[in-house]
Amino acid sequence: AQRVPQSWKLGVVRLLHKKGAREDPANWRPICLQQAICKLYTEVLARRLVRWLDANERHAPGQKGFRSVNGCGEPNFLAATLIDHARRRHKPLYEVWYDFCNAFGSVPFKLLWDALARLGVPAHYVEVCQGLYESAAFVVGNAADGPTEPILQRVGVFQGCPLSPHLFSAASSPLLHALQKLPSSGVQLSGDDRPGVSAYADDLKIFSGTKAGITAQHELVAAFLDWTGMKANPAKCRSMGVRRNGAVEADDLDLALADTPIPTMTHHQSYAYLGIGDGFDHVRRRIELAPKLKLLKQDATALIESGLAPWQVVKAVKVYLYPRVEYALRHLHPEDQHIKGFDDHLRRGHRHLLRLPKNANNEFFSPSLCRRGRSTTSSSRPRWSNPLPAHPLGRCSFACRTTRSGSTTATSCGTWSGT
Numbered sequence: 001a002q003r004v005p006q007s008w009k010l011g012v013v014r015l016l017h018k019k020g021a022r023e024d025p026a027n028w029r030p031i032c033l034q035q036a037i038c039k040l041y042t043e044v045l046a047r048r049l050v051r052w053l054d055a056n057e058r059h060a061p062g063q064k065g066f067r068s069v070n071g072c073g074e075p076n077f078l079a080a081t082l083i084d085h086a087r088r089r090h091k092p093l094y095e096v097w098y099d100f101c102n103a104f105g106s107v108p109f110k111l112l113w114d115a116l117a118r119l120g121v122p123a124h125y126v127e128v129c130q131g132l133y134e135s136a137a138f139v140v141g142n143a144a145d146g147p148t149e150p151i152l153q154r155v156g157v158f159q160g161c162p163l164s165p166h167l168f169s170a171a172s173s174p175l176l177h178a179l180q181k182l183p184s185s186g187v188q189l190s191g192d193d194r195p196g197v198s199a200y201a202d203d204l205k206i207f208s209g210t211k212a213g214i215t216a217q218h219e220l221v222a223a224f225l226d227w228t229g230m231k232a233n234p235a236k237c238r239s240m241g242v243r244r245n246g247a248v249e250a251d252d253l254d255l256a257l258a259d260t261p262i263p264t265m266t267h268h269q270s271y272a273y274l275g276i277g278d279g280f281d282h283v284r285r286r287i288e289l290a291p292k293l294k295l296l297k298q299d300a301t302a303l304i305e306s307g308l309a310p311w312q313v314v315k316a317v318k319v320y321l322y323p324r325v326e327y328a329l330r331h332l333h334p335e336d337q338h339i340k341g342f343d344d345h346l347r348r349g350h351r352h353l354l355r356l357p358k359n360a361n362n363e364f365f366s367p368s369l370c371r372r373g374r375s376t377t378s379s380s381r382p383r384w385s386n387p388l389p390a391h392p393l394g395r396c397s398f399a400c401r402t403t404r405s406g407s408t409t410a411t412s413c414g415t416w417s418g419t
Contacts (some may be wrong), residue, residue, distance in 0.1 A: 001126065002127050002128045002131050002188070003131040003134070004038070004041065004131060004132060004282065005232045006037070006135065007136065008034075008035055008037065008038040008041070008395075009033040009038070009132065009133075009134075009136040009137065010136075010137055010138065010139070010150060011033060011034050011136075011137075011139075011153075011159075012032070012033045012139055012140040012141045012147075013030045013031065013032050013139065013140045013141060014030070014031050014033065014139050014140075014141050014142050014272045015028040015029070015030055015031075015140065015142055015143075016028065016029045016030075016031055017029075017265060018366075023039065029121065030105075030140075030159070031158040031159060031160070032138055032158060032160060033160070034158060034160060034161060035112060037400070038161075039160075039161065039162060040163055041165040041169075042132070042161050042162050043162040043163075043396060045128065045162075045163050046162040046165075046166055046347060047164040048125070049121070049125070049163070049166050050068075050166060050415075052121065052122075053119070053166075056120065057120045057174075058120065058121075058170065058178060059169075060172065060173035060176040061176055061177065061197065062075075062172075062176055062179075062195065062196075062199050063169050063172065063173070063176055063179045063198040063199045063200075064198075064199070064200050064201040065165065065169055065199065065201035065203075066165040066169065066201075070221050071200055072122055072200060072274045072275065072327070073330060074164050074347045075198045075205070075273070075276075076274055076276050076330075077199055077275055078079060078195065078198055079198070079205075079273065079276075079278045080205055082095075082187055083279075083280055085187065085189060086187075086242065086280075090244045091187075091209055091244065092209060092210070092211075092241075092243040092244060092251070093187070093207065093209065093240075093241075093242045093280070094207065094208050094209070094210070094211055094213070094214035094239075094241045094242075094243060094251070094253060095205065095207040095239070095240045095241075095264070096203070096205070096206050096207075096214060096217070096218055096221075096237065096238070096253070096255065096276075097203075097205050097237060097239075097273060097278070098203075098204040098205070098206075098221065098232050099232060099233045099236035099237050100202045100204070100230065100231070100232050100233070100239050101230075101231045101232060101233050102156075102199075102231075103168070103202035103230065104156060104157050104164060104168055104202065104381065105155070105156035105157075105161065105232065106133075106155060106156055106227060106229070106230050107155070107157060107167075107171050107228070107230065108152065108155055108228055108230075109130075109154075109155065110132055111168050111171050112129070112157070112170065112171050113126055113129070113252065115170045115171045115172075115173055115174055116129070116167075116170050117159070118173070118174065119170060119173060121170075129167065132151070132158075132163075133209070134184075134418075136152070136153045136158070136378070137150040137151055137152050137153060137154070138150070138151055138153060147412050151396070153272075156409070168201060168202070171200065172202075172204075174224070175196055175220070175221065175224045176199060178220055179196055179197040179206060179220060180195075180197055180220075181304065182194055182196065182216055182217060182220065182308065184210065184212065184213050184214070184216075185208045185210075185213035185214070185216055186207070186208055186213065187207055187209045189207060195215060196208060196209075196213075197217075201274065203274060203315075205220070205273060205278075206218065206221065210385075211241065211251065211253065212255065214239075214241075215253070215255070218253075218255050218274045222257055225257070230392075231258075232257050234256065234257040234258065234260040234261065234262050234263075235263070237257065237262045237263070238253050238262065238263055238265050239253045239262050239263070239264050239265065240264065240265040240266075240267065240271075240280065241253050242267045242280050242380075248267055248280070250266050250267055251266075252264050254273050265294070267279070267280035267281060268280075268281050275328070276328065276332065279334075287334065289328050289329070289332050289334040289336050290334065290335075291309075291324070291340060292324070292325060292328060293325065293334075293338055293339075293342045296321055296324065296325055296342065297342060298404075299320075299321060300317060300321060300345065300346055300349055301349065303316050303317060303321075304349045304350075304352065304353050306358075310353050310354055313353055314350070317346065325342075327378070349352065373396070391412070
């Protein structure tokens with residue numbers, strides 16, 4: 001009664017080349033395709049598990065992956081808070097970032113079921129999950145000599161399965177609980193708030209206000225990896241130690257995984273954590289957005305020169321360009337001229353697109369939609385206002401007309417250099 005048909009548990013793996021020599025298996029990424037009916041079933045299971053974890057407050061401390069909350073925002077806010085706290089109070093700070101090798105594909109089944117049981121998940125639900133993985137197999141669909149014979153899956157969660165991220169989060173909960181309970185570790189931010197670990201799925205970061213504390217945390221992570229058989233890539237991990245002896249000084253941690261040293265960062269360097277540079281130097285955090293804005297300018301130019309109707313271009317800018325920079329703006333503090341340059345670039349492009357003269361009043365972009373404007377926000381406003389123009393889809397009825405057949409008439413805009 002708690003089993004699914006065997007045909008649901010047969011996946012088709014497609015190998016996608018990433019980079020490097022095609023003869024090296026490490027340069028290929030396996031993507032497993034499952035039947036749609038199986039994904040629908042596991043989506044129901046995933047929602048029930050998440051509701052149960054939320055209702056019973058069983059989420060692991062610091063784990064923000066695949067939650068309904070702003071998962072990436074909290075770890076990045078905490079990262080900035082740790083740095084600000086250490087700077088203002090002249091405190092030492094020690095941090096380690098881990099890069100796991102094939103984390104989702106290497107988690108043992110036994111760890112999955114034990115972790116669910118430790119969280120108190122009902123036994124019948126655990127049995128249903130076990131039934132999904134019992135005798136599960138996959139075939140490699142694009143092998144050189146055709147599809148392979150079915151290969152039993154003895155480790156790892158299904159790729160692309162709605163339930164897999166939540167199973168992995170449960171599997172990592174014993175480590176996160178143990179890290180948070182370590183005495184004399186973490187950073188004391190307030191009277192009863194002493195975080196020591198931050199995680200988004202398999203992106204793990206530990207931190208402490210003492211060298212002894214971070215060493216104990218690292219030893220616990222290494223022991224967890226040895227116990228589960230999972231592995232980390234020491235070359236892609238990083239550690240950082242900062243002590244205060246009047247001025248800021250680097251303090252090497254000399255940590256290792258499997259006898260391989262973890263590279264040490266200075267306080268002038270940063271580590272790419274959840275899409276944002278994480279490090280002690282705030283100056284780097286201020287200029288990190290400049291390359292991204294340059295790329296977005298190029299994409300905006302390509303959209304304006306694409307030949308799409310004006311309303312299509314405006315909508316594409318709002319839907320596809322702004323979300324890419326909005327996330328970074330939540331956590332970085334770019335220079336004002338960078339944001340203003342991006343704003344001016346788009347305004348020039350929209351003037352060209354809508355056949356407006358160069359001396360057209362910028363106020364056209366500011367009125368609300370009900371007044372036939374664009375409802376945008378200028379980046380030249382004070383810093384406490386939104387520095388990013390919102391550019392919802394304006395009506396711009398004079399720039400494009402709908403013919404009787406329903407098609408949109410728009411003349412060619414020619415070539416626009418963005419100047």
